[in-house]
Amino acid sequence: MATTPLNDSRRYAVIPRTLIFLRRGQEVLLLRGAEGKRLWAGRYNGVGGHIEAGESPLESARRELREETGLEADLALRAVIHVTFPHPPGVMLFVFVGEAPPDAHPRPSAEGVAEWIAPEQWAALPLVDDLPQLLPRILEPGPLRFARYFFDEAGRLTIEWGADDGASSLA
Numbered sequence: 004m005a006t007t008p009l010n011d012s013r014r015y016a017v018i019p020r021t022l023i024f025l026r027r028g029q030e031v032l033l034l035r036g037a038e039g040k041r042l043w044a045g046r047y048n049g050v051g052g053h054i055e056a057g058e059s060p061l062e063s064a065r066r067e068l069r070e071e072t073g074l075e076a077d078l079a080l081r082a083v084i085h086v087t088f089p090h091p092p093g094v095m096l097f098v099f100v101g102e103a104p105p106d107a108h109p110r111p112s113a114e115g116v117a118e119w120i121a122p123e124q125w126a127a128l129p130l131v132d133d134l135p136q137l138l139p140r141i142l143e144p145g146p147l148r149f150a151r152y153f154f155d156e157a158g159r160l161t162i163e164w165g166a167d168d169g170a171s172s173l174a
Contacts, residue, residue, distance in 0.1 A: 016092040017085065019054040021064040024141065025076055025103040030119040031138065032103065033128075034071065037115040048131040049098075050117065060097035068101075072109035072117045076101035081141040082148035089154065098141055098148075132160050140164070 025032040033047040050071045054063040064078050082098035109117035120128070125135065133152065140148050149165040 015087070017095040018092050019060065019063075019095050019097070020051060021054060021060055021067055022049045022051040022096055022098045023064050023068050023078065023101070024049045024099070024138070025068070025074065025101050025107070026142065027103045027105060027107055027119055030121050031142065032072070032074075032109060032117050033120050033130075033134075034115045034117045037113060040115070046129045046131050047118075047120070048134065050114075052114075054097075061099070064097070064099045071112045071114045073112075074103060074107055074109055076103050076107075080147065082137070082150065084150045084152055087151065087153040098137070100141055133162060136162055 032050065034050050036042070036044050036046050036048065038044050050068055051064070052067045052071075054060055055066075058066070060080070061078060065075070068074055068076065068078070078099040078101040080097060081100045082096075084094075084096040084098065086094040086096060111117070122138075125138070151163045153161055153163075155161050
């Protein structure tokens with residue numbers, strides 16, 4: 004069997020990142036991106052960021068949660084998502100969920116303001132494009148989820164879930 008050298012330009016590179024969603028009862032902690040952010044300013048997403056050299060995905064998730072909200076929680080891996088862009092690098096996203104204590108009050112950070120938001124409010128918020136599909140899949144009990152995000156010829160985000168999850172396109 005032939006092997007491909009690690010520096011082969013045909014290989015696709017990814018940046019490892021974490022994404023964290025805490026629950027408090029029926030509410031979910033979402034971060035409203037700071038107005039000065041390059042990506043997703045004013046839009047709601049989970050908490051998260053880059054995995055630093057030498058960190059495991061779980062260590063990174065715990066660190067990002069502390070840095071961006073001041074909170075700590077037990078976290079469980081719920082999804083692994085490969086995000087492919089037209090040109091490398093892409094992103095390998097490790098999605099975690101956890102339960103926060105009833106009295107958990109996040110603090111703001113340079114990344115934005117974390118808010119507890121009930122599911123019935125999500126439709127009225129400027130969510131990051133994938134959250135309407137991602138949140139229901141990861142917040143319900145079940146198997147670890149796998150997905151691939153990519154952009155079609157028209158530049159629309161397309162999400163392909165593992166065999167048990169189906170596929171869909173976001174317009």
